[in-house]
Amino acid sequence: MTAPPLIQYGVAIDPNEMVEPPDPEELAIDPKTPGIDDPEYMRRRRWIFQLTRKHRLERLGPPLFDYTPEETALWKDVSGRLHELHEKHACQMYLKAKHDLAITEDAIPQMRHLSDRLRQETQTHLVPAEGSLAYRTFYEYIAERGFPVTQFLRHPSHPEFTPEPDMIHDCLGHVPPFMSRDYAEVITLIGKAAATTHDGEHILLLKRFSWFSIEFGLIEEHGDTRVFGAGILSSTGEIPNSLYSKDVSRRPFVTETVIHTDYDPTYMQKDLFVIPSLPFLRQEAENLVRRLGIEVAS
Ligand SMILES: [Fe+2]
Numbered sequence: 001m002t003a004p005p006l007i008q009y010g011v012a013i014d015p016n017e018m019v020e021p022p023d024p025e026e027l028a029i030d031p032k033t034p035g036i037d038d039p040e041y042m043r044r045r046r047w048i049f050q051l052t053r054k055h056r057l058e059r060l061g062p063p064l065f066d067y068t069p070e071e072t073a074l075w076k077d078v079s080g081r082l083h084e085l086h087e088k089h090a091c092q093m094y095l096k097a098k099h100d101l102a103i104t105e106d107a108i109p110q111m112r113h114l115s116d117r118l119r120q121e122t123q124t125h126l127v128p129a130e131g132s133l134a135y136r137t138f139y140e141y142i143a144e145r146g147f148p149v150t151q152f153l154r155h156p157s158h159p160e161f162t163p164e165p166d167m168i169h170d171c172l173g174h175v176p177p178f179m180s181r182d183y184a185e186v187i188t189l190i191g192k193a194a195a196t197t198h199d200g201e202h203i204l205l206l207k208r209f210s211w212f213s214i215e216f217g218l219i220e221e222h223g224d225t226r227v228f229g230a231g232i233l234s235s236t237g238e239i240p241n242s243l244y245s246k247d248v249s250r251r252p253f254v255t256e257t258v259i260h261t262d263y264d265p266t267y268m269q270k271d272l273f274v275i276p277s278l279p280f281l282r283q284e285a286e287n288l289v290r291r292l293g294i295e296v297a298s
Helices: 016-018 039-057 071-090 092-100 113-123 135-143 165-176 181-196 200-216 240-246 276-292
Strands: 006-008 011-013 126-130 146-149 218-221 224-227 249-252 273-276
Touching: 006 113, 006 200, 011 039, 016 200, 039 126, 071 165, 071 224, 071 240, 113 126, 135 146, 135 181, 135 200, 146 165, 181 200, 181 276, 200 273, 200 276, 224 240
Parallel strands: 126 146, 218 273, 249 273
Antiparallel strands: 006 011, 218 224
16 A cells, blocks of 8 residues: 655655755756846855855855845845834744844844854854755754854845745844754754654654744744744734734644644745744654654754
8 A cells, every 4th residue: 555645835745855855056046036037136146055055065154245235225124124023023032032143234144153152052053055955954954953044135126025035034033043942952853853764754744843833933922922933033024914814823833733734835824823932842842753753862
């Protein structure tokens, strides 16, 4: 009897791709990406792709960048608007971490400096990434307490939209929570489990656990629902959508439900889950890994 196919984003996938993912050497860009017809922008994207890929593969840490005036103007615009929303809707852990890391709208932070600070605080670090990495490759770095981050910026014609993670998403969404010990341990455990297992289905279930928490999680705080997932924190549209839209369901985070819920990353999210606390999430991650029977090295 053959096993039922694994479904991701509504389509059947090859489990082997989860276990032995491809690693493209050239920038492959979605045709819907704003800026694809702007030769200057694409030249810079290709240059950043090659530089950050080299730094990743040679384990050199994030390169330092001289950001252009256009990139800085874009950062100021988007991060300024996000900052106002964060003050109102982000969870306390995030606000404190962003403040402690001195991430402001005044200048684009250098990932290298943020990485040094995370190393001191939670023994984690940032890995330069040329773009989205295949899930297992991504989690192999996380298993070593490194988080892959991009350093290019989206095209200024669409300041609120990027079809793939960019500097704004990674720096404002993913980096600050790494200042939290519980958060760092949850993600490291998921990384170790995904890097250890040879079962494509396990990797898919871990990916969903991560998507509905690290990427799109909400958190309960003093009787209020606050934002904690990176995909929400880095989007001026997703913050109000996640908290107030009538089209969004906000259910308590029940791991069994979460790992069996498919999602589509290309649309505004309609299924969200609320965690009661970060220690709860850490416990749930430990239980899940144990239940899947994945033996992770401590
Ligand atoms: Fe993300």
